[in-house]
Amino acid sequence: MATPCSSSRLRYLIHLAHDNVDFRLPEIKALLALRGKPFHPCENFNEQSPFWCLEGLSEEDVRSVMARSVCAKSAFELWGHGQTDGNLRSSLLNYPPQSMSPFMHKDSTYRINVYTFNKTLQFQDRIKKIDALDYLPFEGTVSLKTPQHIFCLLEDYGTDPNNIPEDPNYIYFGRWIADGQRELIRTHSVKNRHFIGNTSMDAGLSLIMTNHAKVKENDLIFDPFVGTGSLLVACSHFGAYVCGTDIDYNTIHGKGRSSRKNQKWRGPDENIRANLRQYGTEKMFVDVMVSDASKPVWRNAALFDAIITDPPYGIRESTRKTGSYKENTKLPDCTYVESHVPVSQAYHLSDIFTDLLNFSAHHLVLGGRLVYWLPIYRPEYCDEMVPVHPCLQIISNCEQMLSSQTSRRLITMEKVKEPEESDIIAHLSDPHFSAYQGHNAFREKYFSGLNKRCGKEDTKYFNKN
Numbered sequence: 428m429a430t431p432c433s434s435s436r437l438r439y440l441i442h443l444a445h446d447n448v449d450f451r452l453p454e455i456k457a458l459l460a461l462r463g464k465p466f467h468p469c470e471n472f473n474e475q476s477p478f479w480c481l482e483g484l485s486e487e488d489v490r491s492v493m494a495r496s497v498c499a500k501s502a503f504e505l506w507g508h509g510q511t512d513g514n515l516r517s518s519l520l521n522y523p524p525q526s527m528s529p530f531m532h533k534d535s536t537y538r539i540n541v542y543t544f545n546k547t548l549q550f551q552d553r554i555k556k557i558d559a560l561d562y563l564p565f566e567g568t569v570s571l572k573t574p575q576h577i578f579c580l581l582e583d584y585g586t587d588p589n590n591i592p593e594d595p596n597y598i599y600f601g602r603w604i605a606d607g608q609r610e611l612i613r614t615h616s617v618k619n620r621h622f623i624g625n626t627s628m629d630a631g632l633s634l635i636m637t638n639h640a641k642v643k644e645n646d647l648i649f650d651p652f653v654g655t656g657s658l659l660v661a662c663s664h665f666g667a668y669v670c671g672t673d674i675d676y677n678t679i680h681g682k683g684r685s686s687r688k689n690q691k692w693r694g695p696d697e698n699i700r701a702n703l704r705q706y707g708t709e710k711m712f713v714d715v716m717v718s719d720a721s722k723p724v725w726r727n728a729a730l731f732d733a734i735i736t737d738p739p740y741g742i743r744e745s746t747r748k749t750g751s752y753k754e755n756t757k758l759p760d761c762t763y764v765e766s767h768v769p770v771s772q773a774y775h776l777s778d779i780f781t782d783l784l785n786f787s788a789h790h791l792v793l794g795g796r797l798v799y800w801l802p803i804y805r806p807e808y809c810d811e812m813v814p815v816h817p818c819l820q821i822i823s824n825c826e827q828m829l830s831s832q833t834s835r836r837l838i839t840m841e842k843v844k845e846p847e848e849s850d851i852i853a854h855l856s857d858p859h860f861s862a863y864q865g866h867n868a869f870r871e872k873y874f875s876g877l878n879k880r881c882g883k884e885d886t887k888y889f890n891k892n
């Protein structure tokens with residue numbers, strides 16, 4: 428006789444979206460870590476598959492992951508699985524009847540869905556597949572509109588759209604538990620956002636960054652290159668207080684030229700606070716201010732639970748910092764002569780990242796995360812180029828292609844110790860440091876003949892973003 432499934436023996440099936448494949452594992456791991464749970468895949472785990480089977484979780488754990496995930500579509504309590512209908516049947520008949528019965532008794536109502544990945548089935552074929560499950564002890568009544576319980580037969584036909592097998596490679600059956608937050612990608616789309624700019628971050632990616640950063644309710648989050656505040660919008664959605672800085676006065680104050688097609692100037696209320704108001708999270712807005720990320724303006728303390736940012740690459744926006752190349756603008760007491768007008772000088776990409784990591788080491792709480800994008804010239808990339816810091820441990824490094832030659836990498840780091848004097852020196856003497864000086868050349872490579880072949884494609888991307 429089959430033994431009952433204790434909650435620790437239960438298996439859950441997560442159905443994942445097939446875009447942003449690289450970002451899914453760090454997202455699910457981070458969301459489980461928020462519950463203090465490890466990521467424990469079942470045997471034959473394949474990261475590329477749209478279906479992941481996990482164990483060691485409770486239904487509550489799974490619900491809380493789905494309440495945040497934008498990479499996961501749905502989650503199921505897995506009742507059976509196999510490579511063929513026969514294997515599925517044996518597996519289902521092995522599932523403890525006492526674990527099934529609360530959802531199948533005669534007073535219950537239910538519905539069975541059929542989901543196929545990489546193949547579209549005719550309605551009649553779906554019905555046949557449902558009928559073939561008649562060996563399951565359903566005693567309740569079918570209700571298509573308002574069922575108490577939803578079950579799903581999920582068939583995996585592989586990931587190659589040019590080579591779809593006749594029969595599925597794998598079949599799963601389970602009880603639906605919850606859907607993920609894919610809908611947020613639509614409701615928070617920058618297309619309908621009140622205040623946008625040329626480089627506003629896509630809603631889905633902003634939410635993914637927020638999840639990688641393990642943002643939680645009442646956290647304080649900072650974006651040092653805040654732009655139009657897309658990352659603040661995502662963080663505030665999950666209940667965090669948000670603040671940011673940007674060197675651009677017009678962006679912070681919502682003035683100047685509009686990025687919208689049919690509008691010349693920004694309207695009177697086009698600003699970051701209004702963006703949060705649009706999504707009902709204005710109360711999470713702390714403030715934004717004009718400030719240069721290369722200059723120390725914060726008191727010396729660990730202030731932020733996470734730092735999430737999209738630094739300038741110099742493609743659609745300039746990489747500038749305040750400062751003059753002239754030596755004589757500052758007086759000996761560090762004040763400026765009265766006639767001084769701040770000017771700007773180039774802010775090299777490698778310096779942007781050094782400053783960002785040093786800033787994060789000093790201003791993140793212990794265990795806090797830094798999540799940022801690193802632009803990459805692909806033919807020259809190696810993992811050693813990712814900036815390191817003795818106080819920050821790399822958690823994940825995911826690639827998003829921009830063209831055949833360029834991409835950006837979403838880097839997640841966690842603060843593991845408080846900085847000491849020697850850490851700054853150790854950082855600069857680290858052999859990795861010289862490798863990422865090469866990032867200074869990203870802009871030149873991007874616009875050079877090396878990238879011409881896909882120039883159109885890239886321009887389209889950066890116009891959109």
Ligand SMILES: C[S@@+](CC[C@H](N)C(=O)[O-])C[C@H]1O[C@@H](n2cnc3c(N)ncnc32)[C@H](O)[C@@H]1O
Nearest residue numbers: 626627628652654655657673674675719720747
């Ligand atoms: C890629 S954009 C950020 C876009 C933002 N994530 C959004 O959704 O709108 C980079 C931003 O960094 C700002 N920036 C450039 N140099 C800076 C500096 N030295 N200090 C602070 N902000 C700077 C630019 O004005 C720009 O708004």
